[in-house]
Amino acid sequence: MRSFSPRRLGAGLACAALAAAAAGCASPTSAASGSGNGSGGGTTAGAELKIGIITAKSGPYAPYGTEYLAGLNAGLAYVTHGTGAIAGHKIDLVVEDDADNPTTAVAEAKDLIGQGVTMIGGSVDSAIALQVAAVAAQNKVLFIAGPAATDKLDALNRYTFRSGRESYQDIATAGTFVGDLAGKRVVVLAQNSEFGTANAAGVKAVLGAKGASVSSVLVPPTATDFTPFTQQILAARPDLLFVAWAGTNATQLWTALDQQGVLSATHVVTGLANTATYPATGPAGSKIQFLAHYFTGAGGNNPVEAAMTASVQKAGGTVDLFTPDGFIAAQMFAHAVQTDPANVAKQIAALEGWSFQGVAGQYTVRAADHALLQPEFQATLSGSGTTWTAKLVKAVEPGAIAPPAPATPAWPTSGS
Structure with missing residues (x-):
């Protein structure tokens, strides 16, 4: 799936071992040069900002991952007005394939964090989302789960949010x-x-x-x-x-x-x-x-839905069930970056209680547990x-x- 800057961060560019990931051995162009809680360091003005995406590109949930990625790229086009940059930072989506394997997803999350990525999204599979959320909390990085519908993501930890609906x-x-x-x-x-x-x-x-x-x-x-x-x-x-x-x-x-x-x-x-x-x-x-929770036209006469549809179709894709989950994730990432590109604590505070117009109508991130209230x-x-x-x-x-x-x-x- 093409993104604004589709360069991947392979394992060879990471620190010597995954065990070192939590120590935060970041590359020179990583999203933050300090700790994930924003207590030190920062992102140089105009520097590239990497967002890690861990989702299904292969395996049984690959079609859902494709929909999510299509929505994510459409959402980034929308929030950046086609520039690919948020708050002056060029966005580089680093897309990893979890292949519907929790062990793979956890290793990828640690790899990304070890390279300095402080924002992660994705997860179609609920079991995978819960494990990536745990890694995010341990390393104090922002995690916005995607189509994973498990209710257990609510109130799981302060670093975990969701861009989709939940089973309840x-x-x-x-x-x-x-x-x-x-x-x-x-x-x-x-x-x-x-x-x-x-x-x-x-x-x-x-x-x-x-x-x-x-x-x-x-x-x-x-x-x-x-x-x-x-x-x-x-x-x-x-x-x-x-x-x-x-x-x-x-x-x-x-x-x-x-x-x-x-x-x-x-x-x-x-x-x-x-x-x-x-x-x-x-x-x-x-x-x-x-x-x-979504089908084409569900949002009625909604300019956000229209923008998503136009962008996905322009890229040769088709809007489907989980396309909005990617689009909403882009809106949430953009809001976090606009608040502070490097300080995760400030990003969390900005997302908590945030209400915004999305693909299907009005969305609100409930501050108390990070449930995403939506129609x-x-x-x-x-x-x-x-x-x-x-x-x-x-x-x-x-x-x-x-x-x-x-x-x-x-x-x-x-x-x-």
Whole structure:
């Protein structure tokens, strides 16, 4: 993925060993010549400023990494007005491929820090994001996670932020489709796998706390006959059926739910994924309600979204589910650099509580735990065959789906 200055920092340019990374052996052109907390040193006026990006360029999440990088480059073009420079510093994106391997990602983070990089972004995989966040905290550098949706990034440490949404916001968005949840019956239909059970637990935690009675129907991942499971759902008479499914038998599942009357018997909701997955629902697609943190046009008449789309298309790409996560990261990095290009403590203080116009609407970084409050959406699909388009039903305001805030700040104030 091309960036403003796509030169990579290979392992050969690093300090002699990764063990020396934490000691901060920086190159002469590194982002900061002092410690990451900004207590000493600084960036020379007009010097190049490196931002490390650790994301998936290969492996199963590579398509998501591609979307993130496309949005990141579009966002940098937007915040720099095409100059590639922020506060007089030329931005050099140092993009590393984690290949969906936590060990690789941690090694890359230490390598970047050892070369003086004090700002890192990326992470599609939640497990990777949590480990990179730990490295960032240990070395007092700024980390802005990308598409990784784990709620555990909130209040993890004062150095960690996020540019995407989190799972709580997705599930809470689904709950708004049936209004007041008190006394409502919610059934989760999911695969009997780690993915499925995690979704079932998440729905119970989020919607159960809002008064819903939540139960689950778990299906073997290799199932081809869904009749017994559809009968369980119908017998439960849910007010909301939350479907969490990933696999090659998705079309068979949706066809069964349609043919056996489940889609017409209750509100059925699932997450809207990448555009390539839209046809998987088959003819049932128009009967499903989708929760979405983004799809093309979700932001309405939004000049920021228009700028992102134009930039990505000019580069030969296509806007998709995780493109905004990269764009928002660029806005956050720019705000941090404009505050102080070298002092991480000041960057953290600037980001905490910051509210700004983004791709999907208004975003706010909650100071107490660094949750990124943002809108999400209810959508439907229309079309046929292999051509389907997402249509907006309603926007769900950030406050309606905000994760619970901690009673007290998760760490001392940024200036301490």
